[in-house]
Amino acid sequence: MMVQDYYQRLEVKREASAEEIKKAYRKKARQYHPDHNPGDKVAEEKFKQLNEAFEVLSDAKKRRMYDEFGDDAAKLGWDEGKAAQFRQYRSGGFAGGGGGGGFNVDFGAGGGAVDFESILGEMFGAQMGGNRRRRAAGPRAGGDLSTSLEVSLRDAVLGAEQNLVINGRGITVKIPVGVETGSRIRLSGQGEPGERGGPAGDLFIDITVADHPLMRRDGQDLYMDLPVTLGEAVNGGDVRVPVFGGSVTVTLKPGTQSGTKLRLRGKGVPALRGGTPGDLYLVIMVKLPEKLDDAAKKAISAITYDSDVRGKLTL
Structure with missing residues (x-):
């Protein structure tokens, strides 16, 4: 029961x-x-x-x-x-x-x-009792096994191989690109051995994708905060950005504000079974210096705005 x-x-x-x-x-x-x-x-x-x-x-x-x-x-x-x-x-x-x-x-x-x-x-799971005659047993398939595996976001995006030990046996698992938490990998014939010449069962691996300290995943899309200097935000320019598997260069427009999102098409998570990959969204975060000398403070204070920056705040 x-x-x-x-x-x-x-x-x-x-x-x-x-x-x-x-x-x-x-x-x-x-x-x-x-x-x-x-x-x-x-x-x-x-x-x-x-x-x-x-x-x-x-x-x-x-x-x-x-x-x-x-x-x-x-x-x-x-x-x-x-x-x-x-x-x-x-x-x-x-x-x-x-x-x-x-x-x-x-x-x-x-x-x-x-x-x-x-x-x-x-x-x-028991004999049914009684004096019943049984015919000779034939081949019987082995049972399936299941285990869990946590992979990094990087491995989920790029694919990877990991080694597992199942019932004392070493098994190499290929992590396909695009896996997500809840994905299941099936390895045929890697379960329990069969009996009397029967086939071995299968091994099922349940995937959990670990959180990343910088990247956030939403489906196939990725989000990352991109710190920029005050000068880069004011004047614009090219900024080099690390991504899984390499780096890309993005161009900031003059006057870029904190919170601005830059969309990099196709730089997100690949589709698990083919198709169009997701996008990478860079969220601009203007980083102010922790220490400024008096001349710098005076220069910044002299900056003027076209309108009241809090003029639209109403409750």
């Missing part, structure tokens, strides 16, 4: 859209991420529960299985075939279905035998 279902963990309705589920996960992942709550075991457990819920609800097939059968079916990767078999058994559609008879049912020509003891054993 579940203490709290996956929808409750993400605080969304059962009919929530995929986008609503993604937004809810991002919000709560930021709140409980271990890097933001060092040493907090409660937050760490909450984060694990969020990842578990998002892994299922973000996958349309797993979500359907979860909605009908619960978390065990979703975790075990039930497909429509197993689900259909169990529905028919549950409704009494097979010989012995719903009762105490044998579970190994023959569909007839071309159908093959269906071992409901195996199906129910997987779902409930």
Whole structure:
């Protein structure tokens, strides 16, 4: 019996859209991420529960299985075939279905035998009891694994590679350009090993993008405060600006004010799956000298304005 279902963990309705589920996960992942709550075991457990819920609800097939059968079916990767078999058994559609008879049912020509003891054993994690005969088990796929990874904003913009250790194995993860908090990377065949020749499961990596001390991200756009001198603001001129992967030169107009935004098209975050990248917005901040001699103060005081700088302030 579940203490709290996956929808409750993400605080969304059962009919929530995929986008609503993604937004809810991002919000709560930021709140409980271990890097933001060092040493907090409660937050760490909450984060694990969020990842578990998002892994299922973000996958349309797993979500359907979860909605009908619960978390065990979703975790075990039930497909429509197993689900259909169990529905028919549950409704009494097979010989012995719903009762105490044998579970190994023959569909007839071309159908093959269906071992409901195996199906129910997987779902409930136990043998169903009774003197039931079981056919030889075949290959079984390995389970999926999930982990979390925090990346820098720089790596999210430029892409990168990071090394992880999963169950004692070293794995190199390629961080694609444009990832954001809530993005999920899937590495096929890097999960738990299969049994009896079955394929290995997959590894899912949930991404959190760390805050940057200078850059602010809004979707694919980036914002950065750009300090300029009083002389640059008054007289205008070229200013060199560092950006991820290099630098650019911007031209200030004479009389540039603090708060002015300069838009650099295409210098934001690249689109995750191709397309037009975002923009970089530079917010001008006129930086006054911390110390001025008397001559400089006198010269500045002599500056005149065309109008009262506070003339439009009304409350």
